[in-house]
Every structure is written in C-alpha cells, then in structure tokens.
Amino acid sequence: MRMRTGVEQAVYALMILGLLPDRAVLSGEAISSRLGASPTYFQKLLRKLVQSGLVMSVPGAKGGFRLARHAGEIRVYDVYVAVEGQQSLYTSNGLFDSLVVHDEEPGRCMLAQVMEEAEASWQGALKQETVESLKKQIWMDYPNTSGALEEWAQQNSVK
Amino acid sequence: MRMRTGVEQAVYALMILGLLPDRAVLSGEAISSRLGASPTYFQKLLRKLVQSGLVMSVPGAKGGFRLARHAGEIRVYDVYVAVEGQQSLYTSNGLFDSLVVHDEEPGRCMLAQVMEEAEASWQGALKQETVESLKKQIWMDYPNTSGALEEWAQQNSVK
DNA sequence: GTACTTTTACTCGGATACCGTCTGTCCGAGTAATTATGG
DNA sequence: CCATAATTACTCGGACAGACGGTATCCGAGTAAAAGTAC
Numbered sequence: 001m002r003m004r005t006g007v008e009q010a011v012y013a014l015m016i017l018g019l020l021p022d023r024a025v026l027s028g029e030a031i032s033s034r035l036g037a038s039p040t041y042f043q044k045l046l047r048k049l050v051q052s053g054l055v056m057s058v059p060g061a062k063g064g065f066r067l068a069r070h071a072g073e074i075r076v077y078d079v080y081v082a083v084e085g086q087q088s089l090y091t092s093n094g095l096f097d098s099l100v101v102h103d104e105e106p107g108r109c110m111l112a113q114v115m116e117e118a119e120a121s122w123q124g125a126l127k128q129e130t131v132e133s134l135k136k137q138i139w140m141d142y143p144n145t146s147g148a149l150e151e152w153a154q155q156n157s158v159k
Numbered sequence: 160m161r162m163r164t165g166v167e168q169a170v171y172a173l174m175i176l177g178l179l180p181d182r183a184v185l186s187g188e189a190i191s192s193r194l195g196a197s198p199t200y201f202q203k204l205l206r207k208l209v210q211s212g213l214v215m216s217v218p219g220a221k222g223g224f225r226l227a228r229h230a231g232e233i234r235v236y237d238v239y240v241a242v243e244g245q246q247s248l249y250t251s252n253g254l255f256d257s258l259v260v261h262d263e264e265p266g267r268c269m270l271a272q273v274m275e276e277a278e279a280s281w282q283g284a285l286k287q288e289t290v291e292s293l294k295k296q297i298w299m300d301y302p303n304t305s306g307a308l309e310e311w312a313q314q315n316s317v318k
Numbered sequence: 319g320t321a322c323t324t325t326t327a328c329t330c331g332g333a334t335a336c337c338g339t340c341t342g343t344c345c346g347a348g349t350a351a352t353t354a355t356g357g
Numbered sequence: 358c359c360a361t362a363a364t365t366a367c368t369c370g371g372a373c374a375g376a377c378g379g380t381a382t383c384c385g386a387g388t389a390a391a392a393g394t395a396c
Contacts, residue, residue, distance in 0.1 A: 187368075209369095223368085
C-alpha cells in the first residue's frame, strides 16, 4: 500500500500552471521536462486532470493547458482523486460474513467501519490544503529560488 | 493505492485466536480453512504476525499459534504494520528539489509535509481500535451467531 | 490582398510492453509429541 | 516396564510462478495556428 508518483507530479504541475498569466497556456512537454518526468506518461496524467475538471486544454498549435479554476479552489484531495480515482483505500473481502453472519442478510464488516473512519480522517487533512496554500508556503520558505520558477513559467507560456 | 487483503485476514485471525482458552493453540491450517483463505499464503501472514510479536508459535505436533499478548493490547494499527510494513503511504520523489531549490541543501517537500500529517491522522484512527474492541462490537451486534465461532475455536484448539 | 491549401505543433486516446508488488504454491528443514520397537 | 528409534503433525523460511496495477512508450487521429500558394 503505497501512493504512486503520479500524485506528486500532478500537484507540482498544477502549481506551475498557477503561475501563468491569465489565459496563457503551457504545453505538456514543457511541464514534463521542467519536472523531469516521463513526457508520454505525464501526458496521461494531464488527461486525468482535464477529465476531472481541474485543468483546461487547448488543442492545436500554440495549444496547451491552464488551470480550469483558481489554485485556491484546487485541494490536494482533488488532485489525488483525479489521479488515483475515488476508490477507498480499504475494501472488505467479505471475510466477516463467512465468519460470523450466515443466514441473516450480509452484515457490516466491523473492520470496514474502522477503516472508513480512518480514511475519512486522512481525506480531511488533504482537503484542507490547496495548490495555492502549498505555493504560498513554498514562496515563504524559499523566496529566492521560487522566483526563477515563476519567471520560467511565464517565459514558456503562450498567448 | 489500495490496501491488500492480508490485513483483513490477519485481523480476523487474531480475533479468532483471542477466543481460545489460556495456553491453547490453533493450527494455521484450521484458521485459514475457517477464514476461507489460501492455507499456504495465510501461513506467511502468520509468520509476519509472529515476527512482529503479536502471536506466539508452538512448533511440533499439537503445535500452533496463540496471541502473544492480550487482544486489548493489539491495535489495528499494529496488525497493519505487521502485515504491510511501516513504510509511509507517501514517499517524496524529489520533484520539489529540482523545481525550486538548486544550490542550497535539499529542502523539505511541502507536499510531503501535508501527506505526513494526513497519514498521522489516519494512523491515529487505527491506533484507537484494538482486536478486543472490534470483537466486543461484533458480539454486541451479533450475539447469536458469534457464539458459534467461539465454540468452534475452542473445539479445534489443543492443549 | 484575399481565399485556399499545406505545413506545423499541439492535444486526444487506444494498444502495448515493462516492472515491482501482492498473492499463491511448493518443498526441504526443524521441532516436539506420539507411536513403535527391542531388551 | 523402560529406553530408544521411527513416525507423525506441526511450524519455519526460502525459491518460485502467476496476477495485477502503475509506469512508460508508441502511434494514428483530431484540432487550430501559422506558413505557403494561387489568382
């Protein structure tokens, strides 16, 4: 049970997109090369972000991607769901029913209840942080080097 | 990112072991057949529980397994760690450093901080529930059928 | 200079391969209780 | 009846095969801007 690298790439990609001027876009290749990620696989991640409504895509020459809504309205949890899906961490395998309940209708797996509460608590933490809040924290901690990233993003954007 | 079936099997196996009389043991084969689990794979799970100190094993004829400590002192979190290891859900891939920080020493990935807080919250929920508390809840909700399980456990135990 | 065509630079989405992890099986070794054997 | 050996029923732990999902690559199709072309 381990979170995959896609979530991290997606979060930082959204942060970069949040640095663009209004209506400007960045190509997938530009972002992936800046992240040091696999270009083709990163395109698939972008597709997921588009289909989840987090980013807008512009096809054709001088096309690219931009945020579909303000960075402050994109929670880390939204990114996680977009990339990994909304399935829960734990899914019961029905052991409980075969152990205890037989003739009655399928009962509630007690372990599932505990797991769901734990996951809800986990999700709650991810819902409190947004791409914007993450960015602000970085800008506060690294004021010197973070400016270079913003400059790069605006220079590589089009429109 | 999805929890595996091993945790569920382990939790209910520990619950069964918690029904045994003092100093009595159950063979791995007996437990796995009651759970409807793969016997050989379940043996591997039992090994992990033994190595984590949750279960005691008795080799030789009429051997088997029993709890190493009281069911009330075995948290769901302990079972999870025993089966899946203590690695965290999220591990940074260093994207942050290549994005923002260059010449300075490696900085703290802001996303990792959020993820760790979320995971700590998740673990907290799993630490509040024990095998004993789960059992009590089941016994309260299914007083009729749960007795049969206890009877079965004691009949199949040895010593 | 305008209308049309071609080229170019992107996104879109499916097919596919790779690889690590979880699941599952097999087998030989170790251990202790039981049974068999010899005196 | 007692001591010893063989059998039995377990755990122990490594090797290994299969399944599955995340990662990664490739390719053809769609789309729109830019460049080229004809009149």
